[in-house]
Amino acid sequence: MSAPRAAPLACAGQIGRKICVSTHRDKKRMTDFGSQNGDFLALEVEDLHVDILTGIYSEETHLPQPLKISVRALIAQEDHYEPDTPLSHSKNYMDLKHAATDALPKDRHFKLIEAVADHIIDTVFLQDDKVRHVSVKIVKLALSERGESIGITMARARR
Numbered sequence: 513m514s515a516p517r518a519a520p521l522a523c524a525g526q527i528g529r530k531i532c533v534s535t536h537r538d539k540k541r542m543t544d545f546g547s548q549n550g551d552f553l554a555l556e557v558e559d560l561h562v563d564i565l566t567g568i569y570s571e572e573t574h575l576p577q578p579l580k581i582s583v584r585a586l587i588a589q590e591d592h593y594e595p596d597t598p599l600s601h602s603k604n605y606m607d608l609k610h611a612a613t614d615a616l617p618k619d620r621h622f623k624l625i626e627a628v629a630d631h632i633i634d635t636v637f638l639q640d641d642k643v644r645h646v647s648v649k650i651v652k653l654a655l656s657e658r659g660e661s662i663g664i665t666m667a668r669a670r671r
Contacts, residue, residue: 551588551589551591552586552587552588552589552644553586553587553588553589553602553603554584554585554586555584555585555587555602555603555605555608556582556583556584556585556605556608557582557583557605557608557609557612558582559580559581559582560580560581560582560583560609560612560613561578561579561580561653562578562579562580562581562612562613562616563576563577563578563579564576564577564579564616564618564622564628565577565618565619565620565621565622566579566621566622566623566624566625566627566628567623568623568624573621576618577652577653577654578652578653578654579625579628579650579651579652579653579663580650580651580653580661580663581612581628581632581648581649581650581651582648582649583608583609583611583612583632583636583646583647583648583649584646584647584648585603585608585636585643585645585646586643586644586645586646587602587603587640587642587643587644588642588644590602603639603640603642603643607636607639607640608636610635611632611635611636611639612632612648615631615632615635616628616631616632625650625652625663625664626664626666628650629648629650629664629666630666630668632646632648633646633648633666633668637668637670643670644669644670645667645668645669645670646667646668647665647666647667647668648665648666648667649663649664649665650663650664650665650666651663
């Protein structure tokens with residue numbers, strides 16, 4: 513039997529982008545991220561298109577490469593969210609978008625997309641102490657020949 517998937521509670525979308533907040537009650541997985549009761553909140557920003565100086569091959573190193581970046585952050589969940597619960601009891605998902613776009617240096621060359629993912633993860637952890645785990649998926653759009661996704665997913669727990 514596969515693990516239950518997080519169901520989106522709220523999604524705001526634009527063409528090619530999706531920003532979601534989901535909740536999940538999976539005690540076995542969340543206990544690794546610091547929740548005593550097993551509940552957690554996953555904030556997600558998916559399919560951001562970002563041009564970054566990255567690559568090791570000569571054809572990649574002189575121009576920014578198009579990347580598709582998705583970020584997921586897990587935080588401990590409140591017992592219940594009322595309609596007037598303040599944002600301080602969650603996390604602003606626009607911080608995730610910032611970490612994957614504006615917070616990435618435009619004048620720095622990253623040899624590996626793994627370094628791009630690490631930079632995003634570090635930024636998210638620095639933004640908010642409530643974040644327990646971050647995962648980043650990066651797809652190198654220039655490598656696709658027939659619509660396939662070629663890239664990495666990196667995940668780190670707060671240490």
